[in-house]
Amino acid sequence: MIKDITLGQYFPGASPIHKLDPRTKVLLTILYIVSLFVIRGGWGYFVSAAMMFVIIALSRIPFGVVLRGIKPILFVLLFTATFNLIYGTGTPIFEDVSWLGWLTWNGLRNAVFMAVRIILLVIGTSFMTYTTSPIMLTGAMESLLAPLKWVKVPVHELSMMMTIALRFIPTLVDETDKIISAQKARGADFETGNIFRRAKALVPILIPLIISAFRRAEELADAMECRCYHGGNDRTRYKVFHFAARDALAALVMTGQLALIIFLNVVT
Amino acid sequence: MNILETHNLSFSYPGGEGREPVPVLKNIDLAVEEGSFVAVLGHNGCGKSTLAKLFNGILKPTGGTVTALGMDTADENNLLDIRKNVGMVFQNPDNQLIATVVEEDVAFALENLSVPHDEMERRVTEALEIVDMLPFRKHAPHRLSGGQKQRVAVAGILAMKPKCIILDEPTAMLDPKGRREVMRTIRRLNREEGVTVLLITHYMDEAVQADRILVMNEGKILLDGTPREVFANVGLLQSVALDVPQSADLMFALRQYDIKVPISILDDMECTQVLIDLLEGKFGDYSDRKFDA
Ligand SMILES: Nc1ncnc2c1ncn2[C@@H]1O[C@H](COP(=O)(O)OP(=O)(O)OP(=O)(O)O)[C@@H](O)[C@H]1O
Ligand SMILES: [Mg+2]
Numbered sequence: 088m089i090k091d092i093t094l095g096q097y098f099p100g101a102s103p104i105h106k107l108d109p110r111t112k113v114l115l116t117i118l119y120i121v122s123l124f125v126i127r128g129g130w131g132y133f134v135s136a137a138m139m140f141v142i143i144a145l146s147r148i149p150f151g152v153v154l155r156g157i158k159p160i161l162f163v164l165l166f167t168a169t170f171n172l173i174y175g176t177g178t179p180i181f182e183d184v185s186w187l188g189w190l191t192w193n194g195l196r197n198a199v200f201m202a203v204r205i206i207l208l209v210i211g212t213s214f215m216t217y218t219t220s221p222i223m224l225t226g227a228m229e230s231l232l233a234p235l236k237w238v239k240v241p242v243h244e245l246s247m248m249m250t251i252a253l254r255f256i257p258t259l260v261d262e263t264d265k266i267i268s269a270q271k272a273r274g275a276d277f278e279t280g281n282i283f284r285r286a287k288a289l290v291p292i293l294i295p296l297i298i299s300a301f302r303r304a305e306e307l308a309d310a311m312e313c314r315c316y317h318g319g320n321d322r323t324r325y326k327v328f329h330f331a332a333r334d335a336l337a338a339l340v341m342t343g344q345l346a347l348i349i350f351l352n353v354v355t
Numbered sequence: 356m357n358i359l360e361t362h363n364l365s366f367s368y369p370g371g372e373g374r375e376p377v378p379v380l381k382n383i384d385l386a387v388e389e390g391s392f393v394a395v396l397g398h399n400g401c402g403k404s405t406l407a408k409l410f411n412g413i414l415k416p417t418g419g420t421v422t423a424l425g426m427d428t429a430d431e432n433n434l435l436d437i438r439k440n441v442g443m444v445f446q447n448p449d450n451q452l453i454a455t456v457v458e459e460d461v462a463f464a465l466e467n468l469s470v471p472h473d474e475m476e477r478r479v480t481e482a483l484e485i486v487d488m489l490p491f492r493k494h495a496p497h498r499l500s501g502g503q504k505q506r507v508a509v510a511g512i513l514a515m516k517p518k519c520i521i522l523d524e525p526t527a528m529l530d531p532k533g534r535r536e537v538m539r540t541i542r543r544l545n546r547e548e549g550v551t552v553l554l555i556t557h558y559m560d561e562a563v564q565a566d567r568i569l570v571m572n573e574g575k576i577l578l579d580g581t582p583r584e585v586f587a588n589v590g591l592l593q594s595v596a597l598d599v600p601q602s603a604d605l606m607f608a609l610r611q612y613d614i615k616v617p618i619s620i621l622d623d624m625e626c627t628q629v630l631i632d633l634l635e636g637k638f639g640d641y642s643d644r645k646f647d648a
Contacts (some may be wrong), residue, residue, distance in 0.1 A: 166367070224457045254455045303450045309413055313443040314464035314511060315435055323469045325462035340489035346375045 096156075097220050104146040104218045109227035111334040116215045116343045122345040123204055123211070128355045131348045132203050138344050139207055146218055156213045157206055159312065165201055171198035213245060225249040226326060243319025251307070259300065266295050356577040358424055358551050359410050359441070360550050365418030366405055381574045382419070387553060389518065391619025392545045394582075395555045396461040397571035398596045403555045406571070407521045409552070410443040424518065439468060442512030446524040448495075448504035457499075457507050458492040464515045478484050482510040485548065486540050506540055513544070519551035520544065526558065531634070538564070559586075559600045563621045570597065582621055602626035609633075 097181070099105075102113075119138075126132055143153055157164075175194015183188045229246035236242050265275070270291050277288045364383040366528055367376040379402045387393055397403050408414040411555045412428040423441045426433040428442050445451050454460040465475045483489045486506040496504055510636050512520055516541045522541065526534040529629065529637050536559055544550045554565060562568050568585040570578035586592070589599050590609035599607070602620050606629070609616050 130402040189597070240387060245478065250455070251453065254453060254496070257495075258449050259438075263495075303447075306445060306447060306450035307453070309408070310445055310508075311453060312413055313411060313438055313465075314453075315438050315515070316463075317467065321469050322466050323475070325459055325466055325475050327472060 098148050098217050102147045106336055108328050108330055108334045109219045109223040110231055110328055111337055112219055114213050114226050118341050119211045122208055122348050126348055127352045130351045134347055135207055148217055160209055164205055168198040168202045171201050191352055221253050245326055266292050356389045357386040360422045361385045362418035364416050366419050379574050389551055390549055392565045393567045394554045394565035395569045396562055402573045402574045404523050407523050409635040411438050411443055439515050440518045442517035442520045444508050444512055444522045444525050446527050448508050451508050452496040457494050461510045461514050479512045482513040486510045501529045502536040505537050509611055521553040523555045559598050563600055
């Protein structure tokens with residue numbers, strides 16, 4: 088049952104969005120976020136939202152999934168919108184109803200725009216993880232952050248750690264399942280009692296799990312040394328990313344979007 | 356030529372605080388001929404894995420020397436060359452696969468050795484082909500069976516094109532089918548690819564497939580010879596808590612009754628033939644003997 092947890096929320100697929108070079112996706116996601124913060128008027132938001140719709144449609148990820156992604160931030164969304172509404176200035180919406188005097192056109196406008204901005208921000212960033220496997224993302228990060236090696240950031244080591252973590256999560260999840268069954272067979276009870284009792288019941292799961300993880304780590308280190316691992320210097324890569332025509336097209340569209348938004352800012 | 360050599364090799368793990376180091380290997384002199392298939396037997400804790408890790412410099416001798424392809428394992432500068440040529444496969448396949456895709460895992464050693472990309476691709480394909488795992492190259496390792504995982508691990512070593520491969524109980528965690536697959540791969544490596552194989556195992560049926568068997572006990576080499584020679588010492592083997600192949604055991608039992616059967620018979624067909632001959636009276640007439648226990 089634990090096995091069903093999805094990791095990083097990747098939805099495998101073969102859509103044009105999935106096929107983009109992961110580096111392109113990381114960079115264009117950043118560009119999209121920047122464009123969201125450049126927007127000043129309603130038309131800009133319209134362009135951004137339209138762009139998001141196109142991306143969602145192209146990726147063939149069900150709309151429901153995308154909406155579910157917003158659920159965790161619903162509270163933040165309401166909170167910011169409410170504050171924008173309350174602290175609005177300018178002409179009230181209902182000029183003759185005195186107790187609604189705080190409700191201004193300006194406040195309403197800000198509230199809606201802020202909500203749209205947050206929603207697009209969340210969808211935009213989660214779309215990167217929806218359409219890119221964690222291991223591809225790790226590779227993209229290593230490749231994009233490579234220049235940081237000059238300032239002694241251990242880029243290779245970090246990405247190796249990520250890779251190993253991703254590789255071992257299913258193994259450790261399997262093992263946790265086994266330990267839980269083994270402890271249940273010995274009469275352990277994980278389901279009843281108050282929170283402290285239940286937390287205490289987790290100890291007999293965590294201790295064997297940690298010990299075994301250390302043993303695995305030791306064996307893995309030996310196995311890596313046996314395969315001539317000696318750090319990240321002068322390593323070559325098996326999986327190399329190639330920018331393709333579609334990446335250029337995607338970059339063009341995204342830059343075009345930003346240009347359009349800036350243009351709209353200027354003319355309105 | 357000897358691919359692996361030890362001279363007066365001793366090893367002890369550092370003892371914990373205040374405790375003496377425990378000697379694990381004691382004055383071992385050993386040479387492994389290039390191209391041979393050597394099996395290492397011995398009961399739990401006699402130092403087999405330790406010996407294996409000394410051969411490619413994962414551990415350093417605390418006394419004496421170990422040389423692989425003529426290079427001293429104690430010299431750090433030799434390590435990469437040694438490890439490239441003396442590959443090692445461990446017992447637990449889960450703990451030696453590093454990447455999340457089979458082909459990337461096989462390429463791991465090549466990445467470390469800075470092999471150019473095109474050649475990497477070729478060597479990965481070749482290695483996966485030898486272990487019969489080519490159709491699985493895009494799969495995730497954690498979804499493979501134990502035998503398949505272990506063959507991927509072997510491919511990961513083969514990609515380095517080592518001259519020698521040391522396998523530390525590679526079949527211990529596998530079911531009979533997985534064991535057969537892995538043993539078939541090992542035999543093929545030795546016969547067809549000319550790779551020197553050092554196989555540590557607890558299974559006698561695997562050991563008899565080797566050209567030479569080393570039996571270890573208490574950190575020393577107890578017996579060293581062809582399977583026939585080694586399994587002729589049934590009494591000695593049993594005294595160090597080791598099994599012998601069933602046929603050797605049967606011959607041993609018969610000899611306890613002064614029946615003059617050949618000293619060591621290893622495979623079942625040979626054994627059957629001896630029994631037929633025995634019943635036909637070829638080894639003399641036993642009809643008047645009493646077979647009481
Ligand atoms: N890292 C270590 N630190 C201290 N002692 C160790 C360590 N590894 C092994 N030993 C000890 O060294 C001895 C030999 O261990 P080794 O693993 O070489 O045995 P083995 O022959 O491979 O046994 P098995 O058949 O169980 O694999 C054992 O007594 C063991 O307890
Ligand atoms: Mg061992």
